[in-house]
Amino acid sequence: MKKIITLVLVSALGGIFTLGAYKLFIQDNKPVVVTADTSPAFLPTSNLNTLLKTGEAPDFVSAAENTVNAVVHVKNVTMSSGQMSFQDFFYGRSSPKAQVGTGSGVIINADGYIITNNHVINNAQELSVTLNNNKTYKAELVGADPKTDIALLKIEADEDLPFVTFADSDTAKVGEWVLAVGNPFNLTSTVTAGIISAKSRDLSGTSAQSFIQTDAAVNPGNSGGALVNTNGELVGINTAITSQTGSYIGYSFAVPSNIARKVVEDIMEYGNVQNGILGIQGGALNSDIAERIGVSDTEGVYVDSVVEDSGADKAGLQKGDIIKEIDDIKVSKFSDLTGHLSAKRPNDVVNLKLSRDGKIKTVAVTLAKNETITMPLVGRIKNAKATDLKKYRAENGVKIIQLNEEYEEYWKNNGVTQGCIITAINGVKINSVDDVQRVLKNKSLYESLKIELINEQGEKERYNFR
Structure with missing residues (x-):
């Protein structure tokens, strides 16, 4: 046992002497200095500490407190018979069953007007709204716009309600x-x-x-x-x-x-949405499109055509113009333009910054009411002027301004060209594009489309599409 202890002590002493010799004679004698690094080479990816130190963190608490009581729970009850089943063929269709959908809404004034999505309330037989204080009210649908997916509800509360104000x-x-x-x-x-x-x-x-x-x-x-x-x-x-x-x-x-x-x-x-129309057709620019049409710009909306008698036409816009800004908002893609116009009405004035032949100019355009739509199978149509009706000896109707590309050859073979007048659809006399939209909206999915028009020879024609 004494021999083992002696051997361990000798080994330990040998290691100490060896390490000491290395430190003294071999390793460089470099001083160790501790400093505060004021410009670190690497920074943390999170800026949370910086925000907290400088006091620049956003005040989420205040924003949340201003909002939660004005946001409501929307319940939509619809009645549905469901899909046809094998048993339905023998026993008949089952009774409609209630289906419940839910979503959210935002109170926008103290009187109880609530904004929500159209798809939240679509096809509802019954609507109810529950506030953040757990009070529930029946809701009335004031109106909706499927295009923007916005709907407006109204509840009758027994007190002024908290609401959210609109930002720009x-x-x-x-x-x-x-x-x-x-x-x-x-x-x-x-x-x-x-x-x-x-x-x-x-x-x-x-x-x-x-x-x-x-x-x-x-x-x-x-x-x-x-x-x-x-x-x-x-x-x-x-x-x-x-x-x-x-x-x-x-x-x-x-x-x-x-x-x-x-x-x-x-x-x-x-009672409905008023859309202000600029009156152009075109598309957003990029390198490929710019090269194809022979322009140097790669940002903006290229004007391919101008709708007759539209605000753009009256303001002097031309094919080849490139819209760079609308009301000082940069236009890089077509949705920049349509997004801004979606917040405008007929007779509103917008200022466009255009590039024409390499020169920048500003043009004021008065937006018009929508007088053109795309009609299935036919193409683009617009409200007809008195001179259009007189040319075809028509008492009423809308004017075809662009034929559907897929059916263009068919129409031309039957003497129907741009300028011809559609006088009736499904037996309903047509005076405007609003009439056309109304007839198409009320047409059932399985109903045929019957079109009466005057062709380029001045002859009345009837077409029946199934």
Whole structure:
């Protein structure tokens, strides 16, 4: 045992002497200095500490408090018989059953007007609204606009209600903090935070939409809820998500508050939405399109044609013009233009900054009422002037201004060209494009389309499409 202890002590002493010799004779004698690094080479990816130190953190608490009591839970009851089953063929269709859908809404004044999405209340037989204080009221549908997916409800409360004020969504900036407030998965008063990721997003591919994109978490049930800035002001109405699972995966979309506000004001004042039309057809520029049409600009909206008698026509816009700005708002894509125009009415004036032959000019355009629509099978039609009707000896009708490309050869073979007059649809006398829209809207899915028109020879023709 004594030999083992002696061996361990000798080994330890040998190691100490060896290490000491290395330190003394071999290793460089470098002093160790401790300093405060005022300019680190690497910074943390989170700026939370910096925000907290400088006091610049957004006040989410204040914004949430200003919003949660003005966001409501909307319940939609519809009656449905469901799909035909095998048993239905033997025992007859079953009785309609109530189906309940839910969403969110935003109180916009103390009198109980509530804005929500059209798809939240679509086909409802019964609507009810539950406030954040758990009081429930029956709701009346004042009006809706499927195009913008906005609807207006009204409840009769026994007290003034808390409400959210509108912000100017045109001034909202990419990167700005926003809160989404709603009722996802039937959970009441849920607040999530994010930033504005992009503006003027078009999900349809037809340049008919102009959404605010955000990364605030939005899930089923959030539809119709509020997107607010850090002041608690309404920036948008949460409407859609893009997801393969049906739930939030990073992107959500809201109707800008300027569009939503204009829609509900029109519904309250006119009973329907008043659309101001610029009167051009064209598309957004990029490198490929610019090269194809022979221009140097790669940003803006290229004017391919100008609608006759429209505001653009009267203001002198021409084929080949490139719209760079509208009311000092940069136009990079077509949805920038349509998004701004969606908040305008007939007779409103917009200022366009154009590039024409390499020169910049500003033009004021008075928006007109929509007098042109695209009619199925036929093409673009517009309200006919007295001179148009006189040319074809017609007493009434609308004018064909562009034939449907798919059926153009068929129409021309039958003597129907641009300028011909449609006088009746499904037996209803037509005087305007509003009449056409009304007939098409009331036509059942299985009903044939009967068109009466005067061709280029001045002959009355009838067509029946099934």
